[in-house]
Structures are given as C-alpha cells and as structure tokens.
Amino acid sequence: MKKTLFIALFFSAIIYSCGSSGNSESTESGSTTEQTPEEKQLAEGKGIGHFTNVETGAIDPTLQKKGMDLFQLKCTPCHRLTTEKLVGPGLKNVTVRRKPEWIMNMITNPATMTQRDSAAKGLLEICLVQMPNQQFTSDDEVRAILENFRNNDATK
Numbered sequence: 001m002k003k004t005l006f007i008a009l010f011f012s013a014i015i016y017s018c019g020s021s022g023n024s025e026s027t028e029s030g031s032t033t034e035q036t037p038e039e040k041q042l043a044e045g046k047g048i049g050h051f052t053n054v055e056t057g058a059i060d061p062t063l064q065k066k067g068m069d070l071f072q073l074k075c076t077p078c079h080r081l082t083t084e085k086l087v088g089p090g091l092k093n094v095t096v097r098r099k100p101e102w103i104m105n106m107i108t109n110p111a112t113m114t115q116r117d118s119a120a121k122g123l124l125e126i127c128l129v130q131m132p133n134q135q136f137t138s139d140d141e142v143r144a145i146l147e148n149f150r151n152n153d154a155t156k
Helices: 002-018 037-043 061-074 100-108 110-116 118-127 139-154
Strands: 024-026 032-034
Touching: 061 139, 100 110, 100 139, 110 118
Parallel strands: none
Antiparallel strands: 024 032
C-alpha cells in the first residue's frame, strides 16, 4: 500500500512539474520564468514607460501643427527632422524605424530608456549625450510631436 501511494505521488509530482502555465517562457536551461509587463513591452519594441498601446490613423493636421510648434520650441536645439545628426540623431523616418509607443516613451522617459532599452542604449553610445527630460505637461503634447514626426515621414 505504501509503495503504491509513493509511486502515485512520485508520478503526480512529475506530471505537475511538467505542466505549463501559459504565462511563462522557457529559457535555455529548460526552466521557466515569468515575463514582467516591462520585459514584455521591451520585447515588443515599445520601450519602457506608460505608453503601451498607441493607436494611429490618419494624421491630424491640428495636432501635427501643435507638434511642430512644440518640436521647434523643445527639440530643435538637439534634433533635426532630416537625417542630419546634431547633438541627437536626425529624426527623418523615425516612425519607420520605431513604434509609436517607443517614440513617445523615449520622449517622456529618456533616462530609463537609455538604461534598459537596447535601441536607446545604442543611440546613447552614438550621441554620447543623455537626452534630457523635457517635462511635457500632457500626453497630448507628446502625441502631437509624434503626429509631427508621422507627417514629416509621410512627406517625400
């Protein structure tokens, strides 16, 4: 009786340990680890920050104009809307290279992005200067800058 109970418990333990929760990833060693929301966001190329899902459609001309004004005020000391590198990289085709969430997270969360996001780390290695946080007053301002980038990239 004890032998049968031991065998049943042994096989139950094996079956339980082989199960999958559906929310884990296998590593090379065969163990599983939970992926945090931040790690998932990084893996999806969205960067780190509170922008996790940005819906884009037709470019909003009013928002784009506001974005151009904000860009000229806060961004032109370091960036151009061409391929020219100034202090920071040229931003032509940034919306082709990066997801909207990544762009908006980089604008609002540059220090954390350059510490944790591989693309942002690469930009820091090239530019050698940490992008300052511009302290935008609302997410709408950051979205306006994104609209300006989208408009710039759509223009031939």
